Amino acid sequence: AQSVTQLDSQVPVFEEAPVELRCNYSSSVSVYLFWYVQYPNQGLQLLLKYLSGSTLVESINGFEAEFNKSQTSFHLRKPSVHISDTAEYFCAVSSGGYNKLIFGAGTRLAVHP
Amino acid sequence: NAGVMQNPRHLVRRRGQEARLRCSPMKGHSHVYWYRQLPEEGLKFMVYLQKENIIDESGMPKERFSAEFPKEGPSILRIQQVVRGDSAAYFCASSPGESSYNEQFFGPGTRLTVL
Numbered sequence: 322a323q324s325v326t327q328l329d330s331q332v333p334v335f336e337e338a339p340v341e342l343r344c345n346y347s348s349s350v351s352v353y354l355f356w357y358v359q360y361p362n363q364g365l366q367l368l369l370k371y372l373s374g375s376t377l378v379e380s381i382n383g384f385e386a387e388f389n390k391s392q393t394s395f396h397l398r399k400p401s402v403h404i405s406d407t408a409e410y411f412c413a414v415s416s417g418g419y420n421k422l423i424f425g426a427g428t429r430l431a432v433h434p
Numbered sequence: 435n436a437g438v439m440q441n442p443r444h445l446v447r448r449r450g451q452e453a454r455l456r457c458s459p460m461k462g463h464s465h466v467y468w469y470r471q472l473p474e475e476g477l478k479f480m481v482y483l484q485k486e487n488i489i490d491e492s493g494m495p496k497e498r499f500s501a502e503f504p505k506e507g508p509s510i511l512r513i514q515q516v517v518r519g520d521s522a523a524y525f526c527a528s529s530p531g532e533s534s535y536n537e538q539f540f541g542p543g544t545r546l547t548v549l
Contacts, residue, residue, distance in 0.1 A: 327476075357540075364438070364525055364541050364542045365527075367538075370537070411477065420467075421479050421482055421490060422467075422479065423479065424477040426474075426476040427476050
């Protein structure tokens with residue numbers, strides 16, 4: 322069975338500092354990987370996704386994630402965070418077939434001035 | 435193009451009552467997914483539906499929960515005889531196709547509180 326582990330439940334960081342949110346998955350088949358962001362009292366928004374091709378994927382707001390098959394990881398990084406990045410971030414995986422997402426427990430990113 | 439609509443946004447029920455949650459997918463989307471988010475947890479898949487068909491309900495509790503996506507109208511998640519443990523945020527997502535290449539667009543969620 323597939324599963325997703327987000328190693329940190331909370332990550333506090335100062336504004337303009339770099340951040341890495343960790344995500345590991347377990348699956349015996351090819352996977353598709355996603356990062357979603359959830360702002361307070363809102364639904365989830367897709368941040369970026371890996372389907373195939375280049376293992377490094379980027380979002381429009383400066384986040385990037387790298388698919389590492391050997392380490393079964395898909396860590397999310399940003400070189401310099403803003404206050405507005407404060408939110409909960411969810412890593413998710415699906416494998417072939419139809420698009421049923423398996424989510425990690427989430428990482429709460431808190432950016433402090 | 436309006437996004438995924440869910441209503442109500444907040445729902446309060448007493449134990450034993452019924453809760454009915456609605457989801458209108460994005461225009462042109464015929465695939466709907468329901469997820470539940472318990473406090474301090476990630477989202478858990480409940481059910482996947484296409485128009486008039488339940489494709490996968492492996493995440494649905496065996497009793498009291500049901501879902502439908504009729505030919506006309508929104509998808510409905512129905513919880514009968516609610517209990518306190520049903521208190522959660524329920525999210526609906528829609529996509530234009532079933533492949534993992536199709537992005538799922540999420541609604542704002544319905545927050546159910548059972549007193």
